[in-house]
Amino acid sequence: MISVGGLVAAVWRALHLRSLLLGAIVFLLLANFFKKRLPKNYPPGPPSVPFFGNFFQLGLKEPHLTLQKYVKKYGNLFSMEFSAWPTVIVTGLPLIKEVLVHQGHHAADRPLAPIRERTFKRNGLIMSNGQEWKEQRRFTLTTLRNFGLGKRSLEERIQEEAHHLIQAMEEEKGQPFNPHLKINNAVSNIICSITFGERFEYQDDQFQEMLKLLDDVIRLEMSLWCHFYNTFPRIMEYIPGTHHTLFKKWEKLKSFISRMIENHKRDWNPDDTRDFIDAYLREMQKHDGNATSSFHEENLIFSALDLFIAGTETTSTTLRWALLYMALHPEIQGDHDRDQSDCAAQGPQRVGHP
Known part of the structure; x- marks a missing residue:
């Protein structure tokens, strides 16, 4: 039989636990409220x-459609919160x-998502900030112009x-094929010739692996696990998931860049600058000997990786969209052919600005 004193003690413990739990919830809600206070x-x-923000409203499969819906409601400038x-x-x-252009100095220093900070820290061209970013950007722009x-x-x-690229497409002999990797290879070869001093054949297995890794990391960063990592890093x-696969693939990409740098060091001549790595x-x-300098090998690895990514993915994606639109609107191809025929019939013409 339970005594009155024991019953009171049990009730008090239950109430005490509930009070602690309620107090913790109230504290977290208040902390979240004060932390997210924003300018007028x-x-x-x-x-x-609270805590998740608009994470579950975005729609992980087709986030661009969700954003279009909010554009219609709030206009071309609106806010969302992700954790x-x-x-x-x-x-x-x-x-x-x-x-980005006229007010670019206000948008230059942006916070890093945890998954990017875990991979890049604050190195390279894209993830660096402040004076280091200015030095790296100035040097890179000058070097790229020189090349x-x-x-x-x-x-x-x-x-x-x-x-x-045309030769590689002609090898398909008019049969349907996925142009993704061929276009990636062609576009990437332009920046590779500047960064690494060489272009890669479309049959180069190692380079095809690097292009596949690049596709994989971009796809994985959109996965649910990686979104959770950015929210609860x-x-x-300590939780298994595709975010760990992403980190491994980033390490393989960095290893590829490191090998290219080591190859350059073997026959490097400071009086003969062949490419970005040599420069x-x-x-x-x-x-x-300057401990405060931002020019060190880790920054070289990440800067070359930034150029490799930026010089491959965006242009390649734009070209694939252009091919898709042309496939969906074949009349555009017909108009172009007629224009070409008209020009040929009219003979040589002077082309210039009006």
Whole structure:
């Protein structure tokens, strides 16, 4: 038989536990509220839930369709929240140009998502900030211009690579095929010729593996596990999932860049700069012994990796969309053929700006 004193003690313990639990919940909600207080001029956006924000509203399979829905409701400038990450979304070319070009100095220093910080830390061209970013960006732009960026010599490289791509497509003999990796290879060869000093054959197994890894990391970063990692990074470090696969694939990509750098070191001549890696090695030599310099091998690895990614994925994706639109609208191809025929019939013409 339970005594009155024991019953009171049991009830008190239960109430005490509930009070602690309720107090903890109230504390977390208040902490979340005060942490997410935003400026008065902060853009409007869909309502969010504590801790998760708009994570489950985005739609992981087709997030672009969800964003289009919010554009119709809130306009070309609106906000969303992903866990601890308040996010401002900008759409529409005029507004994007205003933000990134005319007001670019306000958008230069952005926080890193945990999954990117885990992979890149704050190295390279894209993930660095402040003075380090300015130094790396200035050096890279100068070097790329020296190797033909914006000049006719680069146009000739593109035309040559386009010829190789056409040959690879003709080998399919008119049968249906997926042009994804062929286009990736062609586009990537342009930046590879500048960064690594060589182009790769479309049958090069090692390079095909690198292109496949690049596709994989971009796809995996959109997975549910990686979204959870960005929301709860410390917890997700101990939970198995595709985010760990992503980290392994990033390491393989970094190893590929490291091998290219080691190959360059073997026959490097500071008086004969063949490509971006050679130029960076010479810059590292200039700053040798300067502990505060941002020109070190880890930054070289990540800068070359940034160029490899940026010079492959975006242009390749744009070209594949262009092919898709042409396939869906064959009348455009017919109009182009007729225009070409008309031009040929009229003979040589002067082409220039009006």
